[in-house]
Amino acid sequence: MAVESTFLKQLHLVSIHRILYFYLMKNILLLLLMIFSLSASAQFTNDTIGNTVIHELNGSEQSVPLTATTSDGKTYISWFDNSSGQYTLRMQLIDMNGINQWASGGVVVSSFPQNSALFRYDLEVDKEDNAIVAFQDERTGTLQVVAYKITPFGISAWGNGIVLQDSTSDGLSPRVTVTNANDVIVAWNASLGSSKWVAYSKISAGGQLQWTKRIWNNQKYSRAVMLPASTSGFQMLYVQESGSFPGVTSTMYFQRFDSSGTAQWVSPVLVSSKTISFFFFPEIISNLNDGVYIAFNTGNPSNPMMNDVYAQEIDSTGALWSATGTQCANSTTEHKLVGGFCTNSTGTEICVALQVLNSSQSNSGISLQRLDNSGNLLLGTNALNIRPISANYYLPVGITDEQNGVMITYVLGGFNSQTISCLLTDYNGLPLWSYDPMISAFLSNKEDVSCGPYANGQVVIVWQDDRIDGGIYAQNIFANGGFGPHVSVEEFSSVREVTIFPNPSAYPKMKVWSDKQTTASIHLENLIGETVSTLTIDLQKGENLLSLPEPSVAGIYIVRILGNNQDLWQGKWVRP
Numbered sequence: 001m002a003v004e005s006t007f008l009k010q011l012h013l014v015s016i017h018r019i020l021y022f023y024l025m026k027n028i029l030l031l032l033l034m035i036f037s038l039s040a041s042a043q044f045t046n047d048t049i050g051n052t053v054i055h056e057l058n059g060s061e062q063s064v065p066l067t068a069t070t071s072d073g074k075t076y077i078s079w080f081d082n083s084s085g086q087y088t089l090r091m092q093l094i095d096m097n098g099i100n101q102w103a104s105g106g107v108v109v110s111s112f113p114q115n116s117a118l119f120r121y122d123l124e125v126d127k128e129d130n131a132i133v134a135f136q137d138e139r140t141g142t143l144q145v146v147a148y149k150i151t152p153f154g155i156s157a158w159g160n161g162i163v164l165q166d167s168t169s170d171g172l173s174p175r176v177t178v179t180n181a182n183d184v185i186v187a188w189n190a191s192l193g194s195s196k197w198v199a200y201s202k203i204s205a206g207g208q209l210q211w212t213k214r215i216w217n218n219q220k221y222s223r224a225v226m227l228p229a230s231t232s233g234f235q236m237l238y239v240q241e242s243g244s245f246p247g248v249t250s251t252m253y254f255q256r257f258d259s260s261g262t263a264q265w266v267s268p269v270l271v272s273s274k275t276i277s278f279f280f281f282p283e284i285i286s287n288l289n290d291g292v293y294i295a296f297n298t299g300n301p302s303n304p305m306m307n308d309v310y311a312q313e314i315d316s317t318g319a320l321w322s323a324t325g326t327q328c329a330n331s332t333t334e335h336k337l338v339g340g341f342c343t344n345s346t347g348t349e350i351c352v353a354l355q356v357l358n359s360s361q362s363n364s365g366i367s368l369q370r371l372d373n374s375g376n377l378l379l380g381t382n383a384l385n386i387r388p389i390s391a392n393y394y395l396p397v398g399i400t401d402e403q404n405g406v407m408i409t410y411v412l413g414g415f416n417s418q419t420i421s422c423l424l425t426d427y428n429g430l431p432l433w434s435y436d437p438m439i440s441a442f443l444s445n446k447e448d449v450s451c452g453p454y455a456n457g458q459v460v461i462v463w464q465d466d467r468i469d470g471g472i473y474a475q476n477i478f479a480n481g482g483f484g485p486h487v488s489v490e491e492f493s494s495v496r497e498v499t500i501f502p503n504p505s506a507y508p509k510m511k512v513w514s515d516k517q518t519t520a521s522i523h524l525e526n527l528i529g530e531t532v533s534t535l536t537i538d539l540q541k542g543e544n545l546l547s548l549p550e551p552s553v554a555g556i557y558i559v560r561i562l563g564n565n566q567d568l569w570q571g572k573w574v575r576p
Helices: 016-035
Strands: 052-055 062-069 075-080 088-094 107-110 120-123 131-136 144-150 162-164 170-178 185-191 195-203 209-215 220-228 234-242 248-259 284-286 292-299 307-314 336-345 349-357 364-372 386-391 394-401 406-412 419-427 438-444 446-451 459-464 470-478 495-501 511-515 518-525 531-539 542-548 555-563 566-575
Touching: 052 075, 052 088, 062 120, 062 446, 062 459, 062 542, 075 131, 075 459, 075 470, 088 131, 107 131, 107 144, 120 170, 131 185, 144 185, 162 195, 162 209, 162 349, 170 220, 185 220, 185 234, 195 234, 220 284, 248 292, 284 336, 292 336, 292 349, 307 349, 307 364, 336 406, 349 386, 349 394, 349 406, 364 394, 364 406, 386 419, 394 446, 406 446, 406 459, 419 446, 419 459, 419 531, 438 459, 438 470, 495 555, 495 566, 531 542, 531 566
Parallel strands: 144 170, 195 220, 307 336, 336 394
Antiparallel strands: 052 470, 062 075, 075 088, 088 107, 120 131, 131 144, 144 162, 170 185, 185 195, 195 209, 220 234, 234 248, 284 292, 292 307, 336 349, 349 364, 364 386, 394 406, 406 419, 419 438, 446 459, 459 470, 495 511, 511 542, 518 531, 518 555, 555 566
């Protein structure tokens, strides 16, 4: 599922020491990335400075990644690559350990001409674990939507893709759903002159285009998003637009369709009497009972200068919580934006992560709201603030049910100085970790962060990272806050969140968090794999502050923590 783009990005001041640190580390770590690019891309790493490289080419941009998860916990990753001088859609498949299933750099899905601007597109997985991706290219001379099926072996089952077109219209921003009969439904924004409508097509599993229909009655429609229905049909939320830019009024409607694409209700359901902005693309999630939940941005009822967040349920009969939905936080002095939402394992509750900003939008924090299946607020009328508004600038980008609570992934920091972290709370907002592990500690711009579901005891996060020219990076995080390939619970539960600081430095310290008292060893290796020195350490439960073994010469060193002859952590140290 596509992740909602953030349109208003703030430029923030950072302290002088952070700026100096960033530029120093960037030059050194770029060298490290080039040296270790092959090993870093082999599997998930516990080096959250380097992360796992999906695709990075010096001098080219890799951008707009999307992810989709297979039934056995593998992750499809798609992105656009402009190394050839135009944008080419590529895709990679990684297993639960982050190991590439295809060649380095993945496969080229399409090299047909692209517009210089990249628009929203979609990636889903069908019932046979094939990837279904729909985007737009200019192979016909105008922007048209195309759909591909890529098998787990990296083969295009639909050849050069299926071109989807309604009349002679342009096509943009496609969305995909796979029905319970394994048919593919693609909906997109179609336009011709001043007319604008939602077109939608059905493609069989074998790649035959069955039909193309539209939502249009001399009004303007756009921004469809779909889910399968319990039958072989599907359900769709779409937006009706009125007025002209910038004063466009966007109203959400919902309808159910059978397998032939015929509407099942006499009239679509008005999702909410509240309207959404022209820039907001709605998302829906299943309520696990043949209905959907939606969380959306709208204006604050008491202060039109402030943004607010509402949630709504639409059940299988079209019934709503209320005409407006439920206001997730009632403050009139703060901006609020949807930072992600999810259901619990039974679908009986919905959890919403909110980005909460001050009036000038220069500072932000994170709040959490939980609603039952009747729309009642369970964490107070103003939500529960779990990261106070501050100049650190918190941007939640995803929330995932972890069965014992929710994991919220967030970007922290300002321009050229962002990291990615994660927090875990129970359903009442109480922290389940003693700190927020850093998913990506490298200071750079992070864009288009895509968070997968909780599967195989972990969440996989993929993003565009501008640490070089724009690359695609990935990192996993376990329910205990650990990273890296899957090893035994005993191994992972002992050591996590290791930091070497300052780095570079001749005499750094190492901060190690251990979940138990244990004995381990620190191994220092040079770049050709020779052990330079070792040090036996007794780790206490909790935070440990250690000194590194001291090499006699300057250089780049690999630091390994070993326990029971197994790697518990690996990172890099630069000794000036």
